[in-house]
Amino acid sequence: MSATLKDISAKANTSEATVSLVLNGRHYNRVSQATRQKIESIAREMGYVPRRAAQVLATGKTHNIGVILNDLSNPFYGHYASLIQQRLWDNGYTCLPMETGASRDRQRNLLAWLPQKSVDGIIALEGLWDGDDDYLDVPLAAPFILRHQNQGKPTGEYSHVSVDYEHGVTQLVAHLKEQGWDKVGLLIQPQQLPHVDELEHPRTRMLHQAMHVHGLRCPDKWWYPAEESKSMEHWYQQTIALLKDHPQINVLIVHNAIATPAVYAGAEKAGRCVGQDLAIASFDENSFTPWLRPGVTVVHEPMQDIAQQLVDLLLEQIKNPNTASKVIKTKTQLIVRGSTQRAR
Amino acid sequence: MSATLKDISAKANTSEATVSLVLNGRHYNRVSQATRQKIESIAREMGYVPRRAAQVLATGKTHNIGVILNDLSNPFYGHYASLIQQRLWDNGYTCLPMETGASRDRQRNLLAWLPQKSVDGIIALEGLWDGDDDYLDVPLAAPFILRHQNQGKPTGEYSHVSVDYEHGVTQLVAHLKEQGWDKVGLLIQPQQLPHVDELEHPRTRMLHQAMHVHGLRCPDKWWYPAEESKSMEHWYQQTIALLKDHPQINVLIVHNAIATPAVYAGAEKAGRCVGQDLAIASFDENSFTPWLRPGVTVVHEPMQDIAQQLVDLLLEQIKNPNTASKVIKTKTQLIVRGSTQRAR
């Protein structure tokens, strides 16, 4: 429909090659001012728009990046998607978000599909699998960066940005103890791993370790699982059950702050009063955590930094495929709010 | 790097054309069983993956759809993105979400950029402009569908899915009146329109009309603006200000349920008790509206239906470019929760 290089070159009495050079700004001292200006003005007046597909075919670069995440309707991933797409856009790349719905199979499929979707690189926000190492099974058709939550594992063969829960979690546990909350119930999001203990999420592991160090009580029986974030009802029910079954508990740590409104409601239903006889803490800051009453104490990761590093690392790797894989660690931070402070 | 049609055809002793036909399933009675199976097995063992770019260049179809929305980190849009991408994926299309950040200029830019990004069609979730008609200024390089919130305007030249607020809003106003809430304060999200009254959002207009019919009091002075959803602090402050300035108010209607946690906090700060001496209602269901205490009464649109219709309408138009533009209306619905019910 619209103009092509050939059309322009015809009108400008030059070759397609020259037009291409000018329009891509690769005309150092190669093209004369006169032809250059002529070409530019003709291109403008013809409303020339390059066909991406032709460029992609000729150059082998798509300028597309696949971003694998659980679920765009979850604001945690939505926020990441937003941050990443922003930074990609600023670097001339387009972001293709791919939802896995937290399903392992679907994630595997996506990874296999992505080459067809033609991307120059892949960012995965979540490794669902044990040590994330299953990624290595999949033929990695493109540079790959992972947001990695697994402390203990070695670096592996690909770069990743590692979320270090230790700092924030240690702060949290110290803070709880200092406020006199000492009997911890856990609301856990089960991992979908057949052969791994379902409680073995890095968050859980770090918590467990820190609680041990600080002498907080948290027997295994006080760890209740709850389904993926979609089903708030389940979090509500599990909160009630946990508090009814183990009335000694005076702190609830919730795997994911998305669920806290339901947990607050459950605590109330169970006859508890947050800030008085029950503390609640969680992970991941979001738009409402400051506004629930009382506000939710959370351990949160520096999402903006992480998004930036994921993108930068990936683009660096695309530009220079031979660089060794890198690992960047980022620290989590505790944000204290009313939910863990003893009401005066 | 990986195999091409030529490689396969060489190994199978056939032509590229035949391979292409087989691999695309377009081999009715054109290709013999034998060659077909040979080709398929060779393709499999060579791990053949078609280059999208080459297909796009040859066919002119990208199977990409641009989705224009304000902000992925807002769960309202995130949820839409999720629904739309799901349905697109099921139809073999990829979804390219493009954030405008609610900026008119950026939206305009995006529309201009999209052809370069090579999309087969465009879905816009929000028309920021007066009557959405400015869309017509922009050269529409591809089939286009709009989620349209503007009741009064005529259909325009392109298809859209129209959100009909009338039903839900009428239900809301009747419900409020029945519960004895009669003095309405509005927290409004200003539109970024230079020459249009900033309060003229379709939601506001429908509300105003319905309140008039049912005789609820809501003078213009009780309409306070609040910034875009990002700044919850501002909603908090405006809630306090509105309630302090006009203590007669006994209902607050909030433009967007994302803001309700801050509004609840503001109401508490202003010495009000939701469900006792103040009702709160809002628009758009989300994950926490059922769980705030009391739960938030909302007017909500059938997001799943709308997403589906947006996609289906667009794909239909892509398949058949000559069909006349269509308008589909969808009804909003009231969900009553504690926030508007008189505590017994």
Add this chain to the structure above:
DNA sequence: CTGAAAGCGCTTACAG
């Protein structure tokens, strides 16, 4: 400083 030409990897009439 500029042009002719090959090539990127497919698809699609067309001819047999």
Add this chain to the structure above:
DNA sequence: CTGAAAGCGCTTACAG
């Protein structure tokens, strides 16, 4: 039932 060939719209050595 199958193949040869043109074409999609660019980019990039290469030769002048």
